Amino acid sequence: MKVRIFEDPLLFRINGLPITETMITSLGVSVALLACALLLRNSAFRRPDSQVALFARLTVKWLDNMVKQIVGRPEPGIATLSGSLFIFIAASNIAGHLPGVYPPTASLATTSALAIIVFLAVPAFGIRAHGFAGYLKHYFRPNPLLLPLHLISEFSRTLALAFRLFGNIMSGHLLVALLISLSGFLVPMPFMALDLLIGLLQAYIFAILSTVFISAAVGAGENE
Amino acid sequence: MNEQTIIAMVSILGASLTMALGAIGAAIGESRIGAAAMDALARQPDESGSITRTLFVSLAMVESTAIFCLVIALVLLFANPFRVAD
Numbered sequence: 388m389k390v391r392i393f394e395d396p397l398l399f400r401i402n403g404l405p406i407t408e409t410m411i412t413s414l415g416v417s418v419a420l421l422a423c424a425l426l427l428r429n430s431a432f433r434r435p436d437s438q439v440a441l442f443a444r445l446t447v448k449w450l451d452n453m454v455k456q457i458v459g460r461p462e463p464g465i466a467t468l469s470g471s472l473f474i475f476i477a478a479s480n481i482a483g484h485l486p487g488v489y490p491p492t493a494s495l496a497t498t499s500a501l502a503i504i505v506f507l508a509v510p511a512f513g514i515r516a517h518g519f520a521g522y523l524k525h526y527f528r529p530n531p532l533l534l535p536l537h538l539i540s541e542f543s544r545t546l547a548l549a550f551r552l553f554g555n556i557m558s559g560h561l562l563v564a565l566l567i568s569l570s571g572f573l574v575p576m577p578f579m580a581l582d583l584l585i586g587l588l589q590a591y592i593f594a595i596l597s598t599v600f601i602s603a604a605v606g607a608g609e610n611e
Numbered sequence: 612m613n614e615q616t617i618i619a620m621v622s623i624l625g626a627s628l629t630m631a632l633g634a635i636g637a638a639i640g641e642s643r644i645g646a647a648a649m650d651a652l653a654r655q656p657d658e659s660g661s662i663t664r665t666l667f668v669s670l671a672m673v674e675s676t677a678i679f680c681l682v683i684a685l686v687l688l689f690a691n692p693f694r695v696a697d
Binding site for chain 2: 456553
């Protein structure tokens, strides 16, 4: 049996640029999401009282509220980022349940890319809120001796974000593959149902954690 | 018993030990988080929204150690760097 953990099959090359399966599937998920978003936007503008428009508004409001409860004030910028992360990760995790699709988030490349986005967004939002010097100052608080710990925590939480998502989704997929090869075809169904739940939960957790990290950077040094 | 067999044996043993010990820690931690969340919910049912949110976040935090163990165990089993491909 072929077990797939880290490798990513190379499909073809464009001018020597390798195109892997993960790139194609994540591109497919993005295109599908963009199409859905455009469709929702159009119908929301055309008929503002239809059910589709209501669904779109409820989604946006839910994401806005989620961020507002964590940060303490309405923050459209953070809500845009973490809402997009949530929707993309949830869609990729669910896309893994389509026949023949390997979920893009079960590849370490995708999850590292998402975690690096969060890693870069934290100082970006912090600098926007406090200025460059004001943001750098929080590394030396409460004591300059803690600077190495601050730096280590920045890197380790990025690593943890990437590996948590990758490990959860990949292990769920691997479990289903192992059960299919061992037993047959109806046995893994409860595990696939659990996978659906875990996929949504991990997307939620990724979004919540990135919001918490960013709000810590935005609120750093506010309560003095 | 050549060298590759010994490496395979030790890898399997190491993978099972990694997963067992890692799962123990995460299980104890998650059960404590769940018990504490139940307690908090019983005391303050009105705060269920924020309690549930922090519950999920802390569960994910604790679970990530078990996930790290799982990744290491899978590396030992399927992508072992010391094993010559056969």
